[in-house]
Amino acid sequence: MGRRKKNSKKFADVTQKICESKISEKLNSAEKEEMKKREGDFSILEDAIDVYQRLKLPLVHSMQHRSPDDSDEEEDAVELNFWPRFVFVSNLCLICMERSEEVCESCNMVSYCTVKHKKQGWLKHRELCKVLTEVCTNEEGLSFLPDLTADNYRVYRLKLIEIVECRLKRPLDLWEKEILLYPRVCCSCRYFSKTLRYCPTCEIELFCENHDDKHEKWCRDLQVFRRVLFMQYRNGHVDPEIPNTFQNSPLYLPDNFDSLMAQLYNRSTYYCNMDCYTYCSLSHISTIPLTALYSMQISCQDWETIDTFVVHVIGAEFQFECINLHVWEKLFLHLLPNLKHLRLIFIGPELRLPAVPLDLLTAVKICLTCKSFGRRVNVSFHPGKFYHNFCHSKQFIKPHLVCLFNPGLYRETGFEGRDTWSETIKEFCKTKVPVCVTSYTKHEIPREIIRIKSIIDVETILEPRRNPFASIKPDRNFVSDDAAPLIYKNYYLTIIKGKS
Ligand SMILES: [Zn+2]
Ligand SMILES: [Zn+2]
Ligand SMILES: [Zn+2]
Ligand SMILES: [Zn+2]
Ligand SMILES: [Zn+2]
Structure with missing residues (x-):
């Protein structure tokens, strides 16, 4: 235990310096200002690395060199492994979860990163596309959305799922339901159109011509959301290494x-x-x-x-x-x-x-x-x-x-x-x-x-x-x-x- 800690500490000091300099390079003063506003106390953050500063980092690999201390853990451990399900996001490719540039011309509800992935996805999408096109486009199922109250909008989307399931004669998978729960509409007015633009920063939220892409309040959180989904899709579940410390006296939690x-x-x-x-x-x-x-x-x-x-x-x-x-x-x-x-x-x-x-x-x-x-x-x-x-x-x-x-x-x-x-x-x-x-x-x-x-x-x-x-x-x-x-x-x- 002792030896392990000493080694990693020395290592940590060096990388900490590298990390700090990289991070301060990345953050311009406006961002620092924003962080100050958000946290109230900037000093807390100076030595801590928050989730936003981790957005661009590649998947970390566990450093766990098992110490003798942990060696007999195997016997009484149970691993409940399962791959996380696919999550549908209207502006992420149905095949690879990269940002979309190509929307399905028929239903206008799903999208793909490239023409190549659109072609690749067509056979699988065809059956659902037919019904979505009928309900949402031909019968103008989505044209009423801007006029609904928030509550009615929720009820309406659940109703749409029912209609689609009924016509398909099968229940929808969770990710298929998400096509209707979080449809490809303007995030500001719910306008359904072929020509929506996405926010250039999070690349998730969509806007019609009448709404400029200002949604600062949520943009950073949506960036985290997108990154998490993408990495989860690629890597499955991760098992973070929990900090293993022994406190000599009771640790009073900081407020952060x-x-x-x-x-x-x-x-x-x-x-x-x-x-x-x-x-x-x-x-x-x-x-x-x-x-x-x-x-x-x-x-x-x-x-x-x-x-x-x-x-x-x-x-x-x-x-x-x-x-x-x-x-x-x-x-x-x-x-x-x-x-x-x-x-x-x-x-x-x-x-x-x-x-x-x-x-x-x-x-x-x-x-x-x-x-x-x-x-x-x-x-x-x-x-x-x-x-x-x-x-x-x-x-x-x-x-x-x-x-x-x-x-x-x-x-x-x-x-x-x-x-x-x-x-x-x-x-x-x-x-x-x-x-x-x-x-x-x-x-x-x-x-x-x-x-x-x-x-x-x-x-x-x-x-x-x-x-x-x-x-x-x-x-x-x-x-x-x-x-x-x-x-x-x-x-x-x-x-x-x-x-x-
Ligand atoms: Zn793709
Ligand atoms: Zn389609
Ligand atoms: Zn709009
Ligand atoms: Zn955004
Ligand atoms: Zn213990």
């Missing part, structure tokens, strides 16, 4: 993900070279333990000294909250030297486990150092179960922190058409422990709080704020796309507590 990473990686070569996609993936898998740790530090008085910590994650979704459990060791346990036993309990009616032996799913990779000190991360899943039922079961253990990540409590539709949240809200408030609630957008959080307060009285420990440990991996927004084209998991955060 970039600063924390700069600090934990000790600005290593790997850190400096990390591309935008890997960095986004890193934040995506770290947002769960880091948001929990951040909430713990705000709301649990004894966070520095406690030796057992129990977290309930309610409404968990396997693919997001349960798939990267090893991160909890490196970014939770290792940052709190006094913590011996971390217990994670995942509950939710929509939690479905893959068909893999349970002991493999719950086994969290633990390093030898942790093992030798008897430290452990204990995981249990309660799939298909409501929290209020779990609370009255034998498996119930009182939590120190309850987490609800992007729950959408305010949506009355609930689970299978029944609103089951009210029972659950009552139960987690009864625990009288801090409850961390996150949401995809700023305006969802007040609605979450209103929902909780409509059931039971609570005190607010942390007023809603931007979560410094939100995922920075963008997702396209459908539910509130009139407010923002992209959304981020755990973007906003609040902490409440049932009144005693």
Whole structure:
């Protein structure tokens, strides 16, 4: 451990200098000004490298020379590998995801980088093209779009999917649905035309003749979105190397993900070279333990000294909250030297486990150092179960922190058409422990709080704020796309507590 660190530190100092000089070359003063405005405190960013500065970097390769410390990890590791699905973006080539220059002349809904790829894609596209052309062009299905309200526009697109599926006599794949969910129209007025121009910077957003291509607010985020999709398409999933540090004293999180990473990686070569996609993936898998740790530090008085910590994650979704459990060791346990036993309990009616032996799913990779000190991360899943039922079961253990990540409590539709949240809200408030609630957008959080307060009285420990440990991996927004084209998991955060 010691030797490894020393070597990489020396290396890191050299590359850090190179990185810094390259980055300052790339940034003109206007960009620096913009960054200053965005972050408020420029000094934080001077030694940290944010996602925008990583846009042009090629895929980073893992530096993991396995230390003896990690050597016996194989036995209890389970790899859940799958290739990410294709994502449709109206101005990216259907074959290679490069920027498009050629639009399908028939449907005007899909596009290709070159004539060559257009020809290559035709056979596969022909069947769907015929129906899209009928519905969207010949029957002028897309000509009404500019007149619809935001809500009606959403309903209308879902209706179009139904019509297309009906005429095709088959369900559409997810990426095919995206052709209609995020159609090739002006991003400002939704005008559907053959002659749309794309933004020269992100090369994604489209504009009609009447709208100039000004959309600065989202252009940089869309650049990240595009880069992530492209690298994901080429490389599949990446498995970021999580910073492996041992803190001698409890680490108080800084208010900024970039600063924390700069600090934990000790600005290593790997850190400096990390591309935008890997960095986004890193934040995506770290947002769960880091948001929990951040909430713990705000709301649990004894966070520095406690030796057992129990977290309930309610409404968990396997693919997001349960798939990267090893991160909890490196970014939770290792940052709190006094913590011996971390217990994670995942509950939710929509939690479905893959068909893999349970002991493999719950086994969290633990390093030898942790093992030798008897430290452990204990995981249990309660799939298909409501929290209020779990609370009255034998498996119930009182939590120190309850987490609800992007729950959408305010949506009355609930689970299978029944609103089951009210029972659950009552139960987690009864625990009288801090409850961390996150949401995809700023305006969802007040609605979450209103929902909780409509059931039971609570005190607010942390007023809603931007979560410094939100995922920075963008997702396209459908539910509130009139407010923002992209959304981020755990973007906003609040902490409440049932009144005693
Ligand atoms: Zn292409
Ligand atoms: Zn077509
Ligand atoms: Zn327009
Ligand atoms: Zn742009
Ligand atoms: Zn460890």
